[in-house]
Amino acid sequence: MTYDCAIVGGGPAGLNAALVLGRARRRVALLDNSRPRNGVTHASHGFLTRDGIQPAEFRRIAYKEVLSYPSVRHWQAEVIDIQRTEHGFVLRTSSGEYMQARKLILAAGLKEVFPQIDGLRDFYGKSLFNCPFCDGWELRDRPLVVVSDNPGAFHAVKLLLNWSRDVVMCTNGRDILTAEQRQQLAFRGIRIVDTPVAAFTGRNGLLERVHFTDGTHIERRGGFIGPTMLPNARFNEALGYQTAKNGGIVTDAMGRSTVAGVYAAGDSAYVMPSQLIYAAASGSKAAMAVVADLTEEDWQSF
Numbered sequence: 001m002t003y004d005c006a007i008v009g010g011g012p013a014g015l016n017a018a019l020v021l022g023r024a025r026r027r028v029a030l031l032d033n034s035r036p037r038n039g040v041t042h043a044s045h046g047f048l049t050r051d052g053i054q055p056a057e058f059r060r061i062a063y064k065e066v067l068s069y070p071s072v073r074h075w076q077a078e079v080i081d082i083q084r085t086e087h088g089f090v091l092r093t094s095s096g097e098y099m100q101a102r103k104l105i106l107a108a109g110l111k112e113v114f115p116q117i118d119g120l121r122d123f124y125g126k127s128l129f130n131c132p133f134c135d136g137w138e139l140r141d142r143p144l145v146v147v148s149d150n151p152g153a154f155h156a157v158k159l160l161l162n163w164s165r166d167v168v169m170c171t172n173g174r175d176i177l178t179a180e181q182r183q184q185l186a187f188r189g190i191r192i193v194d195t196p197v198a199a200f201t202g203r204n205g206l207l208e209r210v211h212f213t214d215g216t217h218i219e220r221r222g223g224f225i226g227p228t229m230l231p232n233a234r235f236n237e238a239l240g241y242q243t244a245k246n247g248g249i250v251t252d253a254m255g256r257s258t259v260a261g262v263y264a265a266g267d268s269a270y271v272m273p274s275q276l277i278y279a280a281a282s283g284s285k286a287a288m289a290v291v292a293d294l295t296e297e298d299w300q301s302f
Contacts, residue, residue: 003029005290006091006101008079008233011036012276013266013283014107015062020287022069026294029099030066031091033078037109037267040125045134047277058276075099079108082235088261102261102297103290106235106249107283109267110274112227115149115172118199120225126205127222131274132156136163139222145210147197148226149174154181156224157190168218170210172196193218229271246271255286256293263289 005021007014010032018030036055043052050058066072077093088102112130114120120128129135143166146157153176157169169185171177173196177185185192195212202208211217231247241257241264242250248271249264251257257264265286266279 001027001100002087003027003073003099003101004294005029005103005105005287006031006089006099007105007107008082008091009107009109009266009268010034010059010063010074011107011109011266011279012058012062013109013268013279013286014105015059015066016280016283017105017107017265017287017290018066018072018283019062019069020284021290022066022072024287024291025071026291028072029075029091029101030072031075031077031079031093034076037112041129041135042125044276045137046275047280050276079233082238084239084261103263103294104239104261105255105263105265105283105286105290106233106257106268107265107279107286108231108233109279110229110247110271111232113230114225114227115147115197117147117197119202120200123200123202123205123207124225127202127207128200128225129223130225130227132160132163132224133273134275136160139163142166142221143219144168145170145207145218145220145223146226147172147210147223149176150226150228151176153177153226154185156226157185160224161188168193168210168220170194170197173213229267231268233268244271251286253285254289255282256289261293 004026006029018028021028077095080094081092083090089104140163144164145168147170149172168191170193195214198213199211209217241259249269251264251269255263255265263286265283
C-alpha cells in the first residue's frame, strides 16, 4: 500500500497535520518514537482551551481524535532512513518495517542539549524552563536567573522583565555580551555573573540557590536555561532539502521545503518559538499544502 503522506513525528505539528489529512480522506502513515520533548514538564500553556494541560493528556486526546479517522494509521517507531523513489518515498523504521508514501512531512521536532551543570535535571520542567511565553506566568514576581552562553540571552533577559523585575543573568563563563549590552543591563539594575555555574540546589524540584565554580552562590526561586537545539532527525543528506543556520528546514509559507514532495512543520522548520499552538498551526498549513499538491497531481493524471 502506498500512503498519500507519511508524517515523521507525532507532536502537535505532526498530529495536527494527520488530523487535516485524515479529514481530507487522504491515506496517512503517522510515525512517532513516543519521546516528546515536553514530557518533563507538568503542564503546557498558551493553547486555547488546553491551557495548563498535562503533556501526556494532550497527546492522549490528540491521538484519540486523529485515529478516529479510518485513513490514518499510527506506528510507534523511529524512522531511521528515507529514500526517494520514482513515485515518492520509502521509509524504514528501527523495527525493520518499510512503507511507501507519495508525500512526506517532517515534524520530528528538536532535542535539547544542556550545559553540564549539577542538579539541572532535578529542576528542569519544574522551576527551570527554556521558554518564558510557556512558563513565565508560573514564575511571575519571583527572583529569577537566566543561564545561557548564547548571544540571544540578552534578548531573553529583556523579555523576562515582563514577568519579574528581579533577574540575574549568568553567562556561564562565556563572553556573549557587548560592552553596550552590559551597560544597558547595569543601568536597569540587572546583575551579570560571568563565573561559570557549578550547580543548582533546592527541594522537590523548586530552585533555591545557584552555585558558582568560585564557591559563591545566589538565592533564586526559578529561571530559564538556554539549551542548544538540534534536529531530532536529519534526512537532508538523503533528500537534499536546504536547512537554515539554526538547523531548521527551509520552507515556504505553507511548509513546502526546497525539495518537491518534502514538507516540514513545527520546530523542525522554524526552531523557535517553541509553543504547542504554533506547532499545531504549522502542521495544519503543511497538510493543506500536501492536499493541494496531491489534488493537482491527481487532476493532471485523470
